[in-house]
Amino acid sequence: MFTARVIAIFVLAAPAAALATPHDYRLDTVHTQVTASASHLGFSQPGGRLRVTGGWFRFDPDDWSIAQLDVTVDAASIDFGDAAWSDKLRSREFLDVAHHPTARFVADKVEKTGEKTGVAHGKLTLLGVTRPLDLAITLNRVAVHAFTFKWTAGFHASAQFKRSEFRMTKYLPDVGDEVSIHIEAEGIRDADAQKAAPAANAASPDSTKEP
Numbered sequence: 001m002f003t004a005r006v007i008a009i010f011v012l013a014a015p016a017a018a019l020a021t022p023h024d025y026r027l028d029t030v031h032t033q034v035t036a037s038a039s040h041l042g043f044s045q046p047g048g049r050l051r052v053t054g055g056w057f058r059f060d061p062d063d064w065s066i067a068q069l070d071v072t073v074d075a076a077s078i079d080f081g082d083a084a085w086s087d088k089l090r091s092r093e094f095l096d097v098a099h100h101p102t103a104r105f106v107a108d109k110v111e112k113t114g115e116k117t118g119v120a121h122g123k124l125t126l127l128g129v130t131r132p133l134d135l136a137i138t139l140n141r142v143a144v145h146a147f148t149f150k151w152t153a154g155f156h157a158s159a160q161f162k163r164s165e166f167r168m169t170k171y172l173p174d175v176g177d178e179v180s181i182h183i184e185a186e187g188i189r190d191a192d193a194q195k196a197a198p199a200a201n202a203a204s205p206d207s208t209k210e211p
Contacts, residue, residue, distance in 0.1 A: 022060040025153055025187025026196055027052060027071060032185045034073055038163070039176030047180075048080035048089070053102065056193035059153055061142055064118050067110035069135075072198040073103045075126075093170040100127050102198075107135065116140075120157070126166045135159045135183075151189035158182050 029052050037047030055071030076097040080086050090097045107122025116139040124133040140154040162177045163169075190196065 022058050022063070022066050023151070023189050024056055024058050024191060024193040026190040026193035027055040027057070028152075028186040028188050029054060031154075032183070032187075034181060034183050036078075036179055036181045038179045041174050045176075045180070046080060048078050048086070050074065050079075050103075051077035052185075054196065054198040056190075056197045057153075057187055059142075059187075061139070064110045064112040067107075067118075067120070069105070069107040069110075069120055069122065070194075070197060071105050073105075074101070075103050076101055094168055096127060105133065105135070110137070124161065124166075127168060129166045131161070131165050133159055133161055145188075148188075152186055153189075154184075154186045156182075156184055 032052045034050045034052060035047050036050065037045045040046055051074045053072045053074045055069070057067065057069040057071075059067050075095045076090055078086060078089050078095065080089065089095055092098070103124065103126045105122055105124050107120040109121045110118050111121065112118045118137050118139075120135040120137055122133055122135065123130050135157045136159065137155050137157045140156060142151070142153045144150070145152045158181065160178055160180050163179050164172060164177050187193075
């Protein structure tokens with residue numbers, strides 16, 4: 001244990017230039033969380049959590065332009081804190097998880113907007129429909145994890161989209177059209193991150209795509 005800590009201290013003391021190369025990261029699904037919320041008749045903006053089944057991203061702190069992201073979310077995992085309402089959201093009236101069990105976001109272009117902020121330009125596939133989606137991201141930290149001694153990168157991200165654009169129109173406008181999503185993500189550096197990611201099966205064969 002003493003030797004491992006000495007190595008970790010040495011790595012932490014390495015010049016910043018050592019970070020300046022692109023690396024692939026495997027999403028840590030324990031510490032990566034997605035929440036979604038929408039208006040309820042204008043009275044409140046209740047939200048629920050969804051589980052990330054896996055994914056990966058490529059990131060270089062000195063060159064955000066090479067960044068890529070591919071993440072898969074388990075739509076059936078949605079939990080709004082009430083069993084009946086969560087089941088309603090899984091039904092054909094909303095997420096229709098029997099036919100579309102996953103959602104997927106893929107981005108291959110990231111625009112840096114500040115020292116630690118940027119926008120990931122990508123596409124969201126939900127309910128068999130693919131639409132453009134911009135994800136506002138903030139870099140929290142890139143460093144060696146104090147307990148695992150592995151390089152780890154952490155981000156906060158958020159976005160909004162209209163559920164009607166994904167053929168989810170039940171109870172409009174009482175249940176709001178605009179959905180807000182917030183993401184806390186951690187990735188562990190892993191050269192095989194792409195291979196370990198879930199299969200790209202979020203889109204059904206009849207999915208509607210837009211460029």
